Amino acid sequence: MSSTITWYDDFLGVAYRYFDLRMNVVPLFSDRKKATDIWNEYVHWWSDHDIKLRFVETGDHYWFIIASETRRPDHNMAFFKMLPMSAHYARFKKGHLGEAYFRFATYSQKEEKDVKGDAVCNCSHTKEDHEGACQIDGCNCEQFQTFELRLFKKKKTITDIKFLEEKDVKDDSIAWNCLYVNKYKNSA
Numbered sequence: 001m002s003s004t005i006t007w008y009d010d011f012l013g014v015a016y017r018y019f020d021l022r023m024n025v026v027p028l029f030s031d032r033k034k035a036t037d038i039w040n041e042y043v044h045w046w047s048d049h050d051i052k053l054r055f056v057e058t059g060d061h062y063w064f065i066i067a068s069e070t071r072r073p074d075h076n077m078a079f080f081k082m083l084p085m086s087a088h089y090a091r092f093k094k095g096h097l098g099e100a101y102f103r104f105a106t107y108s109q110k111e112e113k114d115v116k117g118d119a120v121c122n123c124s125h126t127k128e129d130h131e132g133a134c135q136i137d138g139c140n141c142e143q144f145q146t147f148e149l150r151l152f153k154k155k156k157t158i159t160d161i162k163f164l165e166e167k168d169v170k171d172d173s174i175a176w177n178c179l180y181v182n183k184y185k186n187s188a
């Protein structure tokens with residue numbers, strides 16, 4: 001791994017979803033063109049066997065870290081994001097079986113008027129269950145809201161996945177580089 005890694009975190013978050021038999025690890029972007037450009041410029045040149053996916057847990061948050069050597073060594077980027085612990089993350093950690101697909105997606109908010117009656121709100125009830133607020137007993141959702149996730153077809157296969165605690169990052173070069181550059185150096 002080169003010493004000067006460019007770290008990138010200008011994306012919305014990360015989704016963990018089952019598609020195509022494997023778990024998918026999916027950075028989410030709001031802008032489709034920007035995501036496509038980043039994929040083509042950088043991720044496209046990664047070799048599957050070299051991709052390293054790291055999770056560094058720290059209290060109620062974790063660092064998402066993904067990096068690889070590239071066939072264009074002077075032109076590379078690695079990705080990270082500090083994210084809150086979530087049920088999706090926990091499910092991925094338990095269920096990934098050592099492999100995952102890496103792909104991008106766009107993520108956009110949809111309003112009530114843009115979707116059909118059977119569309120599901122973030123509260124898990126359908127649009128038809130809402131009259132402004134959700135009408136299901138015991139649900140305190142006040143406004144129908146849903147999101148659309150559009151997965152890109154292009155993907156990479158990850159087989160090097162590690163879950164670390166912050167005290168262990170010194171033993172892992174890529175996790176250490178990420179936290180050093182994006183956390184310790186700035187707070188020193």
Ligand SMILES: [Zn+2]
Nearest residue numbers: 121123134141
């Ligand atoms: Zn709702």
Ligand SMILES: [Zn+2]
Nearest residue numbers: 123125134139
């Ligand atoms: Zn509801």
